[in-house]
Amino acid sequence: MNFQIATKGLATALLLVLAGPAFADTPADTLVIADVIDDVLSLDPHEVSEVGGVLVTTQVYQNLVSVDIEDATNIQGQLAASWEISEDGLTYTFTMNPDATFSSGNPVTAADAAYSLQRAVKLNSRSAFIITQFGFTAENAEERIRATDEGTLAITIDEAYSPSFFLVVLSAYVAAIVERAPLDAHEVDGDFGNAWLKSGAASVGSGPFQLEQWDPAVAIVMARNDNYWGDAPAMARVVIRQVAESATQRLLLEQGDIDIANKLGPDDHIAMADNVDTTTLNGPSSVIYYMGMNQREEPLNDPRVIEAMKWLIDYQGMADSLARGTVSVHQTMIPGGFLGESEYTPFSYDLERAQALLAEAGVELPISLDIVVWNNAPYVDFAQALQATMAPAGIELNLEVVDGGQWLERYRSHDLDGWMGLWGPDYPDPHSNALAFAVTSGDTPDDKETLADRFGFAPGDLSARTMAALRETDAATRQALYEEIQIEHTDISPFLFMFQEQRAIGVRSNVEGLVLGVTFADDRYWNVTK
Amino acid sequence: MSAALQHPSPRQARLRAARSFARRFRRNPLGMAGLFIGLALIFMAIFAPLLATHDPYAPDFAARLTAPGWNYWLGTDELGRDIYTRILYGSRITIFIVALVVFTSAPIGLLLGVVSGYFGGWVDAVLMRITDVFLAVPKLLLALAFVAVLGPGIVNAALAITLTAWPPYARLARAETLAVRNADFVAAIALAGASPWRIITRHIFPICYSSMLVRVTFDMAGIILIAAGLGFIGLGAQPPLPEWGAMIASGRRFIFEQWWVAAMPGAAIFIVSLGFNFLGDALRDLLDPHAKVRQ
Numbered sequence: 001m002n003f004q005i006a007t008k009g010l011a012t013a014l015l016l017v018l019a020g021p022a023f024a025d026t027p028a029d030t031l032v033i034a035d036v037i038d039d040v041l042s043l044d045p046h047e048v049s050e051v052g053g054v055l056v057t058t059q060v061y062q063n064l065v066s067v068d069i070e071d072a073t074n075i076q077g078q079l080a081a082s083w084e085i086s087e088d089g090l091t092y093t094f095t096m097n098p099d100a101t102f103s104s105g106n107p108v109t110a111a112d113a114a115y116s117l118q119r120a121v122k123l124n125s126r127s128a129f130i131i132t133q134f135g136f137t138a139e140n141a142e143e144r145i146r147a148t149d150e151g152t153l154a155i156t157i158d159e160a161y162s163p164s165f166f167l168v169v170l171s172a173y174v175a176a177i178v179e180r181a182p183l184d185a186h187e188v189d190g191d192f193g194n195a196w197l198k199s200g201a202a203s204v205g206s207g208p209f210q211l212e213q214w215d216p217a218v219a220i221v222m223a224r225n226d227n228y229w230g231d232a233p234a235m236a237r238v239v240i241r242q243v244a245e246s247a248t249q250r251l252l253l254e255q256g257d258i259d260i261a262n263k264l265g266p267d268d269h270i271a272m273a274d275n276v277d278t279t280t281l282n283g284p285s286s287v288i289y290y291m292g293m294n295q296r297e298e299p300l301n302d303p304r305v306i307e308a309m310k311w312l313i314d315y316q317g318m319a320d321s322l323a324r325g326t327v328s329v330h331q332t333m334i335p336g337g338f339l340g341e342s343e344y345t346p347f348s349y350d351l352e353r354a355q356a357l358l359a360e361a362g363v364e365l366p367i368s369l370d371i372v373v374w375n376n377a378p379y380v381d382f383a384q385a386l387q388a389t390m391a392p393a394g395i396e397l398n399l400e401v402v403d404g405g406q407w408l409e410r411y412r413s414h415d416l417d418g419w420m421g422l423w424g425p426d427y428p429d430p431h432s433n434a435l436a437f438a439v440t441s442g443d444t445p446d447d448k449e450t451l452a453d454r455f456g457f458a459p460g461d462l463s464a465r466t467m468a469a470l471r472e473t474d475a476a477t478r479q480a481l482y483e484e485i486q487i488e489h490t491d492i493s494p495f496l497f498m499f500q501e502q503r504a505i506g507v508r509s510n511v512e513g514l515v516l517g518v519t520f521a522d523d524r525y526w527n528v529t530k
Numbered sequence: 531m532s533a534a535l536q537h538p539s540p541r542q543a544r545l546r547a548a549r550s551f552a553r554r555f556r557r558n559p560l561g562m563a564g565l566f567i568g569l570a571l572i573f574m575a576i577f578a579p580l581l582a583t584h585d586p587y588a589p590d591f592a593a594r595l596t597a598p599g600w601n602y603w604l605g606t607d608e609l610g611r612d613i614y615t616r617i618l619y620g621s622r623i624t625i626f627i628v629a630l631v632v633f634t635s636a637p638i639g640l641l642l643g644v645v646s647g648y649f650g651g652w653v654d655a656v657l658m659r660i661t662d663v664f665l666a667v668p669k670l671l672l673a674l675a676f677v678a679v680l681g682p683g684i685v686n687a688a689l690a691i692t693l694t695a696w697p698p699y700a701r702l703a704r705a706e707t708l709a710v711r712n713a714d715f716v717a718a719i720a721l722a723g724a725s726p727w728r729i730i731t732r733h734i735f736p737i738c739y740s741s742m743l744v745r746v747t748f749d750m751a752g753i754i755l756i757a758a759g760l761g762f763i764g765l766g767a768q769p770p771l772p773e774w775g776a777m778i779a780s781g782r783r784f785i786f787e788q789w790w791v792a793a794m795p796g797a798a799i800f801i802v803s804l805g806f807n808f809l810g811d812a813l814r815d816l817l818d819p820h821a822k823v824r825q
Contacts, residue, residue, distance in 0.1 A: 400682070
């Protein structure tokens, strides 16, 4: 046996296992992205809510309006050319853009737009709450969302809000406009073509790309939409590949097998700093990392126990050493960069203070809590750091490290002590986060369960005040209201806010024109050249 | 020549056999190496607090991912914890899992095998078909399914491994029993009025012990590997426990730059598994009655 041949063979086999099929440089007209897409369950734009799915529908579908990525208060028409708001603030009349066409070549009509929004309401998926909060139900959707003629769409909402709020929500992924005719053709048992569309077999949007293929947990392939009514993208294909490990993404990026690595850990960014072929692209992110404690459970229903836990986190130490520049300390519910942002950061690691609070609460120590954690960096690292800093005060965290599916399931089940996770806003308005963290279902217009309900949080008058802030039409007053609400919320809520993500992705140096999104999965690939 | 020397008492005979066994074992260098590794593992586990240089659980962010050196002999992991100390404490988990699996699966296998072999007939058919079912599914896969049902954790992982580990023992014990069930000495005891239970526990069990011992020693390496495998995919010990497989899993992220995070616990698993294999090899050479005849 020739030892050298054996070693080489083994090394090659190892590389193949690590790298998957090895390509040379990616083709000049193809953008290859490494990401984690095993959370994608559906590619129906009115059903997606996972990071990977929203990233895809952002490239494929368009909305009536879109939000300027530089300035979230600047709302631009996309499929709608212009709009008018009635005196009472209840009826929005959109004039459709006559140039817009679907990937089939057919024009985007007001009828399609009305059908799309009605479909989002009637499908009633997990993300439907984003638009049903305006009082739409399956029964009234057709009456309140209607095409008055070929090019005019009239929408009536249930109460007057700050006008920018409804428009911002219409720019969210769940309000995507789809073409009606092919969906009608593929409808089975009144499912609005959902079974056909969710499988990723085709797409019926007007965006720069169209869906070509989806191999679940392997790859998603998008092709240029040749009937695109705007400037045609330079890339003929966009491929998103499942590469779970940060180290593997880095290896592929350095070899030129991929153009963009979306899930690189901080250590890999630092290790690549000297490589001239790659650069790190920084961008804003509104993702907030937090640990939620379930206040249905003893002794978490004692606010002093919750406050003690907030004093038992080494926020700065974790941000500096574990996350190394990929997060900044953030302790309120609205992310920095949004209207209503607050720099309130009252908590730091203070063992004595926490011990005093626990003594005052008179709880029996040690307290043992089961925490559900996603088996993914950085969650496991964060959870272990908390475990270590809380133990000296007598709070023992037992980590249940589970995969993404189980992690989400446990969080919806109400029977856990604590949950380590993240929250990204669905649309760039403070209400997206405020509704989740501070409002209980009794105060929501559609009576849907919120994040606060999931963790058994009784926010008192914060819930009503948050809804009042939404109705405030003056931006400066609204900002002041949110600042007040947040300070109180940070002090009393069972959410241990820790960090806001600082987005950093790895790209090949020749990649230009990539626009990073502002919410949680709205990066834009259509202007990319390389 | 006295009568005592010509007909040694059973106790003297056992003592003599043990001495001869020890003498022959010492002549087997690999066996000695295996024994040494096994004893070193137990020593590490018992004296972990004295041998440790750091706290196995307390993170030290400043020392995150330090290379092996004077202060941290085997380097530190992603939370700045000393890997040497964690491997020491991890040996306790390894021994706990191995012991739990061995002390549960070997008796179950032995009992089922001997009962099956001694009674034969439909008892044999039923018990052996159940054994076949368990043997038909790959071990790790079966353990995985059990842990998925029971929930992650060390004890559950050990129980899951037990459920997959007993069938080979049952097969082995049955084969040994079949060889002696019609022997004259068994017939003699039965004629003397002994109950089946007494025959099984007092006369057939001891015959199975040596081959079981060999098999168990061999299996220890496999048990360690399966336990590490379950830890690696997050179904075994939960953080912050320093289970070796889980340590490798967390080091995977840094494998290009900070190789020691995954390599050190990997080396520990490798050495211990190798040690048990050596030990099992040596024991088989010495205890296998068929091999003895050939000598």
